[in-house]
Amino acid sequence: MSTEALFGQVTLIGIGLIGSSIARALKGVKLADRVVAADLSPGVIARVTELGIADEATTDLAAAVRQADLVICCVPVGAMGLVAEVIGPHLKPGCIVSDVGSTKGSIVAQMAPHMPAGVHLIPAHPVAGTEHSGPDSGFAALFQDRWCIITPVPGSDQAAVDKLAAFWQALGSKTEVMAPDHHDLVLAITSHVPHLIAYNIVGTASDLEQVTESEVIKFSAGGFRDFTRIAASDPTMWRDVFLHNKEAVLEVLGRFTEDLIALQRNIRWGQGDQLFDLFTRTRAIRRSIIDQRQDTADPDFGRGRK
């Protein structure tokens, strides 16, 4: 075993977009002596073996975690409790158990009861992804320049938190520590409600009787197509997110709808100044996002121009 690697064995459970991206990213850095990929699907494990992105690939979750110093659960939020229950009895003392889920309060509630004494549960969320799913869709640069939010729980060991932060930083991410509940509210506005309204507008469009689906598709470059990318994200993952971050999503959604009704009223009454003021204000936020390298400055995301 190298004395330089941060971890001896890292085990990834669930090898989809995120799990396979971590596996790929680990090939380029000296973070783990050994990477084990585990997934309940034999098809996924066969593919991971073909891709050669892990030192070992198995459907046996218990066996996969026994020697692990870090376990990262990359399954849909709704499956985290089951995974914790399966692996809990097989974890070795000192192991750090983390995840990549988009909700944090629910994950703490699901996983903590199954963690044996001496194991460090430290949930985390790399805010990165694409609309594609599965082990073929991952890529090593996914976490570059993105933020990973770490949400320790009361009693979390600081050295373990620091080690997990160092892990994500080595994959190219910036890290921030936050309470689980605050994470869930922040992500409700920066991710969950945006996904919900994207799914919703695509649904509304396909249900309109006066406009054909063919017309919706043809003329989608007017803006609609942007929403279809987000609305092509993994259905299981996103169903779970909404069911497991209910309170924060409903809170932010209430604000969104209230603001939208006000805009609707501005339009009905021809109040152009209010519209203009909002449309000017929103431009500034885009500029800040680009300045902080969270998006490209290329027009139209640089789409189709390579």
Place this chain on the structure above:
Amino acid sequence: MSTEALFGQVTLIGIGLIGSSIARALKGVKLADRVVAADLSPGVIARVTELGIADEATTDLAAAVRQADLVICCVPVGAMGLVAEVIGPHLKPGCIVSDVGSTKGSIVAQMAPHMPAGVHLIPAHPVAGTEHSGPDSGFAALFQDRWCIITPVPGSDQAAVDKLAAFWQALGSKTEVMAPDHHDLVLAITSHVPHLIAYNIVGTASDLEQVTESEVIKFSAGGFRDFTRIAASDPTMWRDVFLHNKEAVLEVLGRFTEDLIALQRNIRWGQGDQLFDLFTRTRAIRRSIIDQRQDTADPDFGRGRK
């Protein structure tokens, strides 16, 4: 004068993203013997002259249209009536007057009264654009593979409609003929309401007291940043769109809100199957859009990976 060009003189009025893209595209095809760029802003005209994207550039709209065989008005929807009033008396018989506005019913109502006998008013809308504005932001390939919707009015000369269609096809677009009212409904769902909800979510995010603007920006890669691109579009243009397509926007917005309230209820009552069904259905629409080359298949729009 060449005998091969479709038009002798083409005059573009309003040299922003769209006007300057047409001017640039005209350099690569043999469509006009002479391209005149007109804009009321001396600053814009000075820049157009520097860029060298037109044969002549002037702030004098009347002079610009006198010899024109095709005039394309590329100004915000709310300014079309004024432009028509200014240029109307100076148009020569047989001239085709068109536009690129995102609403069509209102434009017909604004422009038709100012068109002298013998002039062909044929509104059109190239469904293409980016979030950037001004003469520097245009590029020749903007219309490639995009649809241009032509909305003739009762009595429109078929030969003139065909000629305008040939013009847009030569710029790389596909064309479709549609009634103005139907256009306005189709665009309400494929463009106008998507823009409104993008502006709205960005506004909601910046108004939340519990989440800082810094957090919204940092964690925007979770989905929010996609909306900020659309919400960075030209405020004047979009204010005018909403004021001039009020009926269709309010109709589609009513549907959107109704559907969103139903989703909100699904979340509140934990109805995961309904969420999953919608999230699966919306994926299919994305695939059709990609199959019909209206968007890139690259994950995340190919963003940042060139």
